[in-house]
Amino acid sequence: MAEQAQAADSGPRPIVPFLKLQPKPHLMGSKCGNCGLVLLDTSRVACSRCGATEGFKPLALSDKGKVYVFSVVHQSFPGIKTPYITAIVDLPEGVSVRSNIIGIDAEDAQKNPKQLFDLPVEMITNVVAKDREGHDVVAFAFKPSKK
């Protein structure tokens, strides 16, 4: 019923189900009750690693992580501003997430790729579009953590 209540709401909507906006924006995973694997999904049929079907618990994920690898995208779909940095960010719960990295110059990242490896980053959210029903659509990205 909670979902219906949300549908009637005129507030912002997350771009993907594993992004939660309340009480403050965070990513939500599911933890396998058998092997402890954390998956970036709000619901699961079974565990990707051990196959267990029972005992999944929702797990709110940290908003801080480290960059594993990245690329700088220069050619993309119409409407996407390039160049931008795409990266795989490792979160402390053992799950990785694909995200844009902001706050670092994309051309500079190419010249000195090492600066990105293991870079501590933190999550922010931003409104990226308005949907057909007029809701703001909220995405997330990561930026270098304050020292």
Next chain:
Amino acid sequence: MQNVYVLGTGMIKFGRYPTKTVPELGGEAAILALKDAGVGIKDVEMFACGNLYQSNAMVGQRILQQIGQTGIPVVNVSNACATGSTAFREAFLAIASGMYEVTMAVGVEQMGKAGLLGGGGGAGGDPAYATEGRLGSGLMPAVFGQAGIEHMRKYGTKMEHFAKISVKSHQHATKNPFSQYRNEVTLDDVLNARMISYPNTLYMCCPTGDGAAAAILVSENKLKQLAGGRKRPRVAAAILTSDPWTDRTASLPDVSTLTRRASKQAYAAAGLGPKDIALTELHDCFATAELVHYENLGLCGDGEAGAFIDSGGGKHPGLGGHDPVNVSGGLLSKGHPLGATGVANICEVVWHLTQDERAKDRQVPNAKAGQAHVIGLGSACTIHVLTI
């Protein structure tokens, strides 16, 4: 399991055929393979057809409507970039199982000038929820760019190493009349080309295009009847794997673990090791992919791909290289019409093992064994080892 041999092969030059249909392209390759095998469509007992973009449209049956409706079982296969090679394996299994003695595999694709592949769509069809470019990139140049960056992170690999692979592939392609592109490029050309997704510049990305390739497979019994004394390659390994769980694979497809598992199985099935392989056709959808697969296929040790390239590894022996990889020009130059690629790679290996005139200007000397490796992101990996 009974032994399976490749009796005949056929391929049309990869390129752009805007005035032809997919069944016409596939049919042309099939006819070439049948003629090469010295058999007719009435001899074929089962047909596996690989095509991606029309995978809901009975491409195999429509090919038979072009070349002969004999009523045989047709299996239409779709498995991302491994579509053609998976179709070949289905045709292989049909004979290996003992059920059939003559089968056909066709891989065909018409991509036109389709742009960037992959990327996330919008939930419920509302583009406001499209994730591409907003939650990172799922486009192929970025995914495989990151695979290269991972190697850079681990081993200090340089941009020049990736670029050298592109130079080599283009050089190889000048000798292959079936290749979509046959122009040489210099290291500066590659490094200074437009960046698509770092570190992959334009010349480090395979093109889109159209093409078709086909193979006729037979049992040992039929080989004796039909080969007329010709030596034909045996399919010594036909491996297909999917992506096992690894730590980051949900956000970054782990093409290395995928390939390593398949490679181990392929060498074991064939009873061979990397040093026995005279030539490798591997899935160089991007230069970064080729570099990591040198290690994944055991052509060099872990962390040694850079040194392998610097020593001429992957380059045709006729050009002063060793352990030749993608002497056809590879996906980078020969082209990558998705469904056709996996069968075309097998054609290339067969042509070297049989000293076929279709590979005359690029023959790898004394080729007794070769392998064809394909990855389909999502993920699938095929490796076929052929021996003679």
